[in-house]
Amino acid sequence: MQKTLETPTPRASRFQLWAQENLFSTPLNSVLTALSSLLILWVVYSLSVWAFTQARWAVIPANFRLLMIGPFPIEQIWRVWTVLIVVSLTAGLHWGSAAKGQPLVRWPFITATLIALFALVTQWGFPLSILVPTAVLAVFAGFFFGRAALSPRAVNFTWLGVFAFAMIVLSVDFGQGGVQTRDWGGLLLTMILAVVGIVASFPLGVALAIGRTSQYPIISAICTVFIEVVRGTPLVVVFFIAQLFVPLLLGGSNIDALFRAMIGITVFSAAYLAENVRGGLQSLPSGQIEAARALGxxxxxxxxxxxxxxxxxxxxxxxxxxxxxxxxDTSLVYIIGLKELTTITNSIRNNPNFIGTEKELFFTISVIYFIFSYAMSSGARNLEKRLNTNR
Amino acid sequence: MNSQMQASVPFYRDVKKLALIAQVVFLVVVVLLIALVINNINLGLKKQNLNFSFDFLNQTAGFQVAEGTAFGVPYDSSSDNYFKVVFVGLYNTLRVAVTGMILATVLGVLVGIGRLSSNWLVGRLALVYVEILRNTPVLVQLFVWYFVVILGLPAISKAQPILGVYLSNSGLATPWLVQKPDMPNFFPVTIIAVLIGLAVFAFFSNQRARTGKPTPAGWYAIAAWLLVQIIGFFALGQPLEYGAPVRGNFGVTGGLQVSPEFTALLIGLVVYTSSFIAEITRAGIQSVNKGQTEAARALGLGYSETLQLIILPQALRVMIPPLGNQYLNLTKNSSLAVAIGYSDVLNVLGTAGNQSGQNLQTFFIAGIVYLILSFTIAFLVNLYNSATRLRTR
Structure with a gap:
């Protein structure tokens, strides 16, 4: 028995190994890989052909202000800038306090640099060339201060103050005329609706959850009926009912349409939030409560x-x-005619000057919605890691 | 001794009595609030010279409804009343919701399996699909499907039929079994057949659980359903005929014609909901213990057999409650039909409210209709859930 020495096959590169493992492990997988590649190529190709040769992107800069703030009066725009700069500062504080003891090169810096670059490249006129860098600087300043001196908890309370401040600055008359809430619009209104909805529905939802899990049958029954009825109704119907019922309820027909929508979205969201919180309440071992009561x-x-x-x-x-x-869901106020991002987009689409630009418009606002939603979900992943005390 | 001690506790320190008092106070506050609401609404209605009655439902509706049939009965705007219109809308809602649930489940489960594919590219592709769809509003997606995709299709005069199916900016036209005009309505037969199918399924799965003998309950149910359909078809004198769409001078006639609004709403809801169902499927499959897969493979089952016989049946138990929530969401999201002009129940009720001036009542009815739909779906899901629940001893 003589062993023949096999000539060693040349070692495959790491990429080859990886590809063999993950892309071509079986014949079926190879076919799937080929089909997926074709699909990706086709999507990327047609998207780039459209984006670089056919799309009429001029519609976006021409309507940029409308998309951002809607019919907000131009002479009052300092209000929006004030709020934006304060929010930038607080966001910086937030990032800074969360990034305590971590290396400096992180998301806020990448984001801020991108914004600054964007501002430089587009070469806006006078007010913007000052205001945009100010907002960027505010993020940086907040980041360093927050990193050095603030706890995340303090920043959370700061957010509540900023929220109240923003609502006042955006509307109240300081002597030269205020701004009507019906002039709020675009992304600004989307953000206001979302923030008000989240902030207001939280205590209501927690209260409903506690009520539903209460040991008192009457309280529990009432809360259960409320939650289930709201959850069984579409948000659109809640909005319509709020539009009709709130004025009847409060005895006046001149109640702000935005206020009605806020009530609708708060009640709707609170019912869903209550069910989520209830899950948390029920997951808690009863020993926790017993121990707490035993401790007095x-x-x-x-x-x-x-x-x-x-x-x-x-x-x-x-x-x-x-x-x-x-x-x-804030986009659904389109149905009741509030001028948030989706409604504004539709009115631009119907503008005779911009006929046939729905692809560009919907693409842009989808990207805007996506960025905020995705940022929230990745922020949640970080928060989850930070809150995990069972490491 | 014991009773003496209880008697000596003053009522304001007796937990039981305090609890009762607290509940009564809460109940009184809620009742007062509701009374206040009703009173205010009555006052407000009086101020606007309206009264809260549903008499208007008997009046002739008198407005056209696109896609106006209610469960196979055509709607005539000149003679039918508002009550009938509600059913036309309800039928349209159910049409899009039920079709949507089936298609969204199929698509969602496929994408969910794709997420876990051993093929890296397929997994990434499914991830991108899910993230894009979950992070943009369903309303914007509906606008894209309607204004960009469907209305961007060629006109019907230029559309090229694929296997006899015309897809154009005036919707979808496909070969179908269509109702003959002067024949009895076939729709009730379908409902009866489905009910009988379900009963057969329940009977045989019950028997399987009792005797332990392997019984293909699903196949028996499908056979029973088809049998009743076919018997009904011949018993009623063949009320359906094969119809293929034919292009004339004024659009397409014959076959099954679906409006662009229905097509856009259906695609939009299916694609949006499928992204959530994909995540539910992924979580469900991942919840199945890895040892189950390994044991199945060790027993010689192939990949697809393992998936079908071992993993999916177990994953399904975890998936059913969140899946039910997605069915609810899909049904509720179908009310966005208003935004693209599909005649669903909310859209029709909105028109009815504007026309009769009875907005409050019509939205009240809309709320009730959606509540009934939601509770029905929740009930069916719970029924299925308790039937397939893991029984432990």
């Missing part, structure tokens, strides 16, 4: 210090999912 905590203390913090932490992913859903 009162019912309220047990709820606030023991039950809620753990229950809410358990359902962070679901809560963020709810926030994303609410953000996307």
């Amino acid at each position: 905590l009162t019912g309220t203390q047990t709820l606030l210090l023991i039950v809620l913090p753990q229950a809410l932490k358990a359902v962070v992913p679901a809560l963020v999912g709810q926030g994303i859903a609410l953000f996307k």
Whole structure:
């Protein structure tokens, strides 16, 4: 028996190995890979042909202000800039306080640099050339200050202050005329609706969840009926009913349409949020409550210090999912005619000057919606990691 | 001794009595609130000289409805009343919702399996599909399907038929079995046949659970359903005939014709919902213990057999409750038909409300209709869920 020495085959490169493993492991897989590649090539090819040769992108810069703020009066635009700069500062603080003790090169810097580059490249006129860099600088300033001095908890409270500040600055008359809420529009209105919905539905949803899991049958029954009825109704119907019922209810027909929509979206979102929170409440082992009571905590203390913090932490992913859903659902106020991003897009589409630009418009706003939703979901993943105390 | 101690506790420190008092107070507050709401609404209605009655439902509707049939009965705007119109809308809602649920499930499960594919490219492709669709609003997607895709198709005069199917900017026209005009309505037969099929399925799966003998309950159910359909077809004197779309001078006639609005709404809802179902499928499959796959492969089952016989049946148990939620969402999202002008129940009720001036009642009816739909779906899902639940001893 003589062993013949096989000539060693040349070692495959790492890429070859990887490709063999992940793309061509079986004949079926090879076929799938070929088909997928063809599909990707076709989509990329037709998308680039459209984007670079056919699309009339001029519609976007021509209507950029409309898309961002809708019919907001131009002479009052300093209000929007003030809010934007304050929000940039707070966002910087938020990032900074979250990035404590981490290397400096991170997302905020990449984002801020991109914005600055964009501002330089497009060479806007006077006010923008000052204001955009100011907003970018605010992000940087906030980041360094927050990184050095602030705890994430302090920033969370700052957000509430910023929210109140923004609502005041965007509307109140300081002597030269205020801004009507019906003049709010575009992405600005989308953001306001989403933030108000999320902030207002949170306490209501938590209260409903506690009510539904309550040991008192009457309270539990009432909360259950409320939650199930709202969850069984489409948001569009809730909006229509809010438009009709809220004025009847509060005894006046001149109630702001935006306010009615806010009530609708808050009630709707609270019912869904309640179900998510209920999941968290029910996942909590009863030993936690028993231990708290044994230590002499009162019912309220047990709820606030023991039950809620753990229950809410358990359902962070679901809560963020709810926030994303609410953000996307703000587009439905199109049906009742509020001028948020989707409505504005449709009115531009119907403008005789911009006939046939629906692809460009819908592509742009889809990208806008996508960026915010995706940012929320990836932010949630980070938050989940940070809150995970069972590492 | 014990009773003495209880008697000595004053009522304001007795937990049971306090709980009762708290609940009564809560109930009174809620009742007062509701009374206030009703009172205010009545006052407001009086101010606007309206009254909350549903008498208008008996009046003639008098407005045209595109795709106006209710469960196979055509709608005539000159003689039919508002009540009938509600059913026309309900039929259209059910049409898009039921078709949507079936198609979204098929597409979603495929994409979900694709997400877990051992093929890297397929997995990435499915991930991109899911992320793009989940992170943009369904309304914007509907606009894209309607205004960009469907209305961007060639006109019917230039459309090229593919296997007899015309897809153009005036919708979809496809060969179909169509109702003969002067024949009895075939729709009830279909409902009866489906019900009988379900009953057969329930009977044989119950028997399988009792005796432990392998019974193909699904096949028996399908056979029973088809049998009843065919018997009904001949018993009623063949009320259906094969019809293929034919292009004339004024669009297409014959076959099954679907409006561009229906097509856009259906595609939009199916594609949007499929992205959520894909994630549910992925989570469901991942929830099945890896040992199950390994055991199945060790027993010599192939990849698709393992998936069909071992993984999916177990994954289904985890998937059913969230899947039911997606069916609910799809049905509720079908109300976005308003935005692209499909005559669903909400759209029709909106028109009815504007025309009769009874907006409050029509939206009230819309709310009730959607509640009934939602509770029906939830009930069916729960029924199925408890039937397939893992029984542990």
